[in-house]
Amino acid sequence: MQNKYFSDMEIIESDIEDKILNITNNTDFSKFKEDDVIYALKKDTCTIDDFCALISPVAKKFIEQIAAKAKSERERFFGKNVYFFTPLYISNYCENHCVYCGFNCKNNIKRAKLSFNEIENELIAIKKTGLEEILILTGESRKMSDINYIAKAIGLAKKYFKNIGLEIYPINTNEYNYLHKSGADYITVFQETYNKETYKANHLKGHKSIYSYRINAQERALKGNMRGVGFGALLGLGDYMKDTLSTALHIYFLQKKYPKGEFAVSVPRLRPTVTNLNITPIDVGELELLQIMCAYRIFLPYVNMTISTRERAEFRDNAVKIAATKISAGVSTGIGEHAHKKEGDNQFEIADPRSVKEIYTALKNIGMQPVMNEYVWV
């Protein structure tokens, strides 16, 4: 594992990585028995041990009871609300070499970066769909998408949207603070895998190869006053039970340390990319994915949970009834596609191409309440 930080990387004192890995590395999921699952389902408060029982192999046969408990927790904290957003990719330049990603610097794909005019056209096109929350994404290239470029994009987005998230390369505390002051509400950083060996094998080059800088991104963002932080492991890249546990612990320990922060979790599974159409998630079928989502909901009941268009429509609609609270809609993972002027290749293939209106109607029809925004700006 390359541990040496690049010279532009801030080092913060943090005990979070050690806390996560101490527990994860000492957890053996095969030790859990049916009685542990039954015990976890009976309790009002879910401990770390209960969470492990719920994601263990033996818990699969209790999926209906686990889903019922997750649904009741979901309704207790979120009612029928389902929060809508869409991602906006403004650049796909990337300096990292993540083996599983179509955007990686070794892949010969069509690269693009939107001008501010083009960004505004995208924003206007998305706004017309009725959405009020947007997630701005870049590939991870500080050179091609520098902080000022991102800050200006946020400024434009603020003209049209009430809630603005970022999924960009991890940055330092003062830079998170600058982007927050520019109008960003939350950031999402996926650790992809928390296993250091698997991480090293999949992140061959660039800033992302520094595991510890990435794992501390959310803490730097919270120190930089960002309102919310998002987490996720790329399910199917490594041992999904260990990665699920690590993700949950990452949130759990940071929640205790920064109780004012808003926390969110995503559950991305590996998807085929433009350069590798045969890629599949190891061991994580829809049953395991649902099990993971339900366990997160029970262990972290008031954390937002996003289900992305990596999953098919029917699965997503069921998932928001049971565990997820946030759904992307009208999605394009290409550059400049919302205004119908395709500039760059897509990051991954999507499985739910429905428009905002179609998803809105589908969720209304199953008794859920689509919410475009719940923040009031005065």
Ligand code: SF4
């Ligand atoms: S996963 Fe992110 S950092 Fe890695 S190659 Fe893809 S865009 Fe770049």
